[in-house]
Amino acid sequence: MQKLNTPALPSSPSSKNKKGINKAKKHRSDLCKFQGGTLERGNMRTIFVFIFLFTVLSIFLWQGIYLPKGIDMVEEKLFSVEKGQGLFQIAENLEKEGLIKSKYFFVFYVFIQGKVKKLQAGEYELNSLMSIAEIAQKIISGDIVKEEITIIEGWSLKDIGFYFENRGMFQAEELYDERADLEGYFFPDTYQIRRGATLEEIINKAVDNFNKKLTPELRNEIERQGKTIFEIVTMASLIKKEVRTKEDKELVSGILWKRLENNIPLQVDATITYITGKKTTKISIEETQIDSPYNTYKYLGLPIGPICNPGLESILAAMYPKSSEYWYYLSTPEGETIFSKTLEEHNIAKAKYLK
Numbered sequence: 001m002q003k004l005n006t007p008a009l010p011s012s013p014s015s016k017n018k019k020g021i022n023k024a025k026k027h028r029s030d031l032c033k034f035q036g037g038t039l040e041r042g043n044m045r046t047i048f049v050f051i052f053l054f055t056v057l058s059i060f061l062w063q064g065i066y067l068p069k070g071i072d073m074v075e076e077k078l079f080s081v082e083k084g085q086g087l088f089q090i091a092e093n094l095e096k097e098g099l100i101k102s103k104y105f106f107v108f109y110v111f112i113q114g115k116v117k118k119l120q121a122g123e124y125e126l127n128s129l130m131s132i133a134e135i136a137q138k139i140i141s142g143d144i145v146k147e148e149i150t151i152i153e154g155w156s157l158k159d160i161g162f163y164f165e166n167r168g169m170f171q172a173e174e175l176y177d178e179r180a181d182l183e184g185y186f187f188p189d190t191y192q193i194r195r196g197a198t199l200e201e202i203i204n205k206a207v208d209n210f211n212k213k214l215t216p217e218l219r220n221e222i223e224r225q226g227k228t229i230f231e232i233v234t235m236a237s238l239i240k241k242e243v244r245t246k247e248d249k250e251l252v253s254g255i256l257w258k259r260l261e262n263n264i265p266l267q268v269d270a271t272i273t274y275i276t277g278k279k280t281t282k283i284s285i286e287e288t289q290i291d292s293p294y295n296t297y298k299y300l301g302l303p304i305g306p307i308c309n310p311g312l313e314s315i316l317a318a319m320y321p322k323s324s325e326y327w328y329y330l331s332t333p334e335g336e337t338i339f340s341k342t343l344e345e346h347n348i349a350k351a352k353y354l355k
Helices: 015-066 087-096 103-115 132-141 155-167 199-213 214-223 229-242 248-261 269-276 312-319 343-353
Strands: 079-082 122-126 146-150 190-194 328-331 337-340
Touching: 015 199, 079 087, 087 103, 103 155, 103 248, 122 132, 132 146, 199 214, 214 229, 214 312, 229 269, 248 328, 248 337, 328 343, 337 343
Parallel strands: none
Antiparallel strands: 079 122, 146 190, 328 337
């Protein structure tokens, strides 16, 4: 029987080969660790640079926006923003006036705040001690330079017109000639107006104030009495020019409404001085004959319109007259009101107090 030769099996790796394989694996592992560490260090460096640049930029912007240009006390400057001016024009003008460090900081701040379309025209008091943020907020909020005007109760449109003219604001005729329809409705009060405000702006403020003061409740009461606002305001203007105190106004209101109801001429001296323009309580017989629809000596009823601009107290007195037995009254030079029940008593009072 022939003997078969068995093929030889591969021998197991020698210890020398095993060491080589393990060394290669370790090398690859070390290489991966080295590459990973290098990548991590690269990423950290990039992040650090980004944070550094962001911080520098933030500090730069913060200083530019929130630190003022000036460090010493300076006077206020009047800075004007004209209607139609845009963000870049305003920023450039601020820089030219020396109020801000750079127009770009102003543009950036307003843009980032989303207030580009909120910048308001007007005149502003600014200085270089204000930060860009403060200046921007002032212009955004419309915190303009304001003037105060005071309209005295009992002033006519002519009085108000010359008050404006004396302040260098307008010509008196622009009000009392061109807007004569406002007599009685230019409500007396103190108003805050922007510097350089137009006459129309001031008129709107005064008329709006009148409309607020004459509340819906008062309007309903006037209608309930069967009267008109025009009649009440006209009567209030007469009362205001004739007497001073609330009590006297209510009594005079009662007298005048009573005379109207009985077709007796009102004979209000203030209507004559309104016609003549004289600043006096004394009128002549000749003046009582002046042919004017304001002449309450010559014509029955209320005058053609108000003779001054009354306040709320006078309007309320016209609405709520006080009944009495009196038919006549006069005011002494000292401002005291003397009431009389008969014409005879009235003539005696005139001889006594109006010598």
